[in-house]
Amino acid sequence: MRFLLLFFLLFAQPLFAAPKVVASIPPLAGIVAKLMQGVGTPVTLLPANAPPHGFALRPSQLAALNEADIVFAIGLDMEPWLARVADGPAPIWLGETLSEPLPARNFDLSARTASDPHIWLDPGETIAWVLEITQALIRLDRGNMATYRSNELALLREIVIAKERLQEIGARLAQDDIRLVAAHDAYQYLEQRLGVPISGMLNDIGGIKAGARSLARLSRLEGEICLIIDPNEPTPAGILPGATRIEIDPIGAALGEGVDFTRRFYGGIITALETCLTQP
Helix, strand or coil: CHHHHHHHHHHCCCCCCCCCEEECCHHHHHHHHHHCCCCCCCEECCCCCCCCCCCCCCHHHHHHHHHCCEEEECCCCCCHHHHHCCCCCCCEEHHHHCCCCCEEECCCCCEEEEECCCHHHCHHHHHHHHHHHHHHHHHHCHHHHHHHHHHHHHHHHHHHHHHHHHHHHHHHHHHCCCEEEEEECCCHHHHHHHCCCCCEEEECCCCCECCHHHHHHHHCCCCCEEEEECCCCCCCCCCCCCCEEEECCCCCHHHCCCCCHHHHHHHHHHHHHHHHHHCC
């Protein structure tokens, strides 16, 4: 009788297999991984060292897409290579949660027709993503709803802390009249959260480098300058030699994967920006 009872307990209860989830880029996969902690692990399509805009999917990645139960992505401005995937579920485009997308910019900071896809650089914008992803996972896998909800709450706490810290840093940057210059046009949503617009950039979103006239204008900026460098695109030391240089990787390539990606990603940005405030 005891054996039969044990058999019933082991095999009669429903078993909830982890859904097959794919996320396009590391910052998005980090959010999904945290929400799926204790249930499963998402597949990240974009390798850490791959260029996000000009990426080409390998056969193994196409197979992951075809076998997926759900796919999360930003939008075709960020992942144009997903437009060529015919099989598998249609992606959930999280960029559509924005009410007013920010446009990409030219060197003179005027708007382009394309949108800036680097939305996750503002942690405040990712709050809507967390809610949307959690709901999608629950619709797919109601058996693990309690786990998803618990993870959602923990992740929202992390994101709100990061958002508030960035707002505090932005207020201090403005108070100290520190000018921001960006290596290229990927940090506009971070500027939005800081409340401090950049004064210029060294490359536009299409990879075109600033010419002599643009560099001369930047060199005439008054006050302290903090130059935001993308570590994936080395910047010559001779450009703005008196500026404080900090590294902010928009994609988080060096962080690897894991459930603590989001905390480490925003923590790295906060630490880098604090350097702008501590330099003499």
